Amino acid sequence: MNLTGPENAGSPGGPTSPERWKWAEVKVLISTEDLQARIGELAVAITADYRSLRPVLVCVLKGAVFFLADLARKLPFDLEMEFMAVSSYGQSSESSGVVRILKDLDTDIEGRHVLIVEDIIDSGFTLQYLTRSLRTRNPASLEVVTLLSKTARREADLVCRYTGFEIPDKFVVGYGLDYQERYRNLPYIGVVEGIG
Ligand code: PRP
Numbered sequence: 001m002n003l004t005g006p007e008n009a010g011s012p013g014g015p016t017s018p019e020r021w022k023w024a025e026v027k028v029l030i031s032t033e034d035l036q037a038r039i040g041e042l043a044v045a046i047t048a049d050y051r052s053l054r055p056v057l058v059c060v061l062k063g064a065v066f067f068l069a070d071l072a073r074k075l076p077f078d079l080e081m082e083f084m085a086v087s088s089y090g091q092s093s094e095s096s097g098v099v100r101i102l103k104d105l106d107t108d109i110e111g112r113h114v115l116i117v118e119d120i121i122d123s124g125f126t127l128q129y130l131t132r133s134l135r136t137r138n139p140a141s142l143e144v145v146t147l148l149s150k151t152a153r154r155e156a157d158l159v160c161r162y163t164g165f166e167i168p169d170k171f172v173v174g175y176g177l178d179y180q181e182r183y184r185n186l187p188y189i190g191v192v193e194g195i196g
Contacts, residue, residue: 026183026190029172030165035147035188036070038164042145043074045162046115051077053113056139058105060130061085062184063119063176067147067164071117082107086126099129114139119176120148124156131158148172148189171195 054077059068061083072081085103114134121127127144134142145162152169167189173179174186179195 025193026173026186027193028188029167029170029191030175030189032187035164035175039067039070039147040074042162042164043071046071046145047075047077050075050079050113050115053141054078054080055113055115056080056082056107056109058082058084058114058116058134060116060118060126061103063178064117064147066176067119068117071145080107082109084130086130099126101133108137109134110138111140113141114143116142116144118144118146120150120172121146121158121160122150122153124154124158127160128156128158147175148177165189 057068057072057079059065059081062085068081072079082105083103084101084105087100087102116127116130116134118127121144127146131142131144143161144158145164146160147164148167149160149163149165150169151166170191171179172189173183173192173195174188174190176184177189178184179192183190183192
């Protein structure tokens with residue numbers, strides 16, 4: 001097995017070549033330190049609102065995994081975590097408006113305070129679909145926290161209670177966000193040259 005790291009990748013190759021996965025190509029947009037500081041601020045606001053409500057945090061896979069993990073560990077009160085997988089992009093870098101539930105909640109949310117945890121809102125179609133779908137299950141409340149928001153790209157009508165960062169209309173990767181399943185494990189939010 002060849003475990004050569006991306007920094008040692010060979011000469012340029014096709015789209016699946018390790019050459020396409022050079023960390024050096026990723027320009028930092030939001031540093032690890034800035035991410036953690038802002039998540040700390042969001043946690044303070046969420047704690048003030050939810051401390052006594054034992055909310056259900058619904059993580060939208062896969063992109064929101066690191067955000068959920070870091071946010072939840074900064075929330076010093078009783079809560080539950082659930083996971084949903086919703087596909088909106090497939091292999092394209094553009095939102096199609098077509099949303100599919102790939103994995104549903106494992107629990108009944110009727111009468112519960114639900115907080116959807118998203119990594120990014122772009123067109124807003126994913127969350128519009130998700131909030132409509134979850135609302136039919138009669139939660140006591142339903143709100144959204146997103147780490148990133150591209151307000152300039154919004155097409156769907158939706159309300160997001162907590163937003164980490166408003167970002168420009170660039171294709172971003174890292175901290176859970178991917179380009180064709182790559183870059184999710186970068187510890188910061190970055191922009192890859194030549195994508196988007
Ligand atoms: C991304 C992101 C959001 C959605 C936002 O998910 O995580 O869920 O797109 O786009 P929208 O506002 O235009 O609907 P994606 O479908 O890429 O799945 P992933 O999280 O598994 O990468």
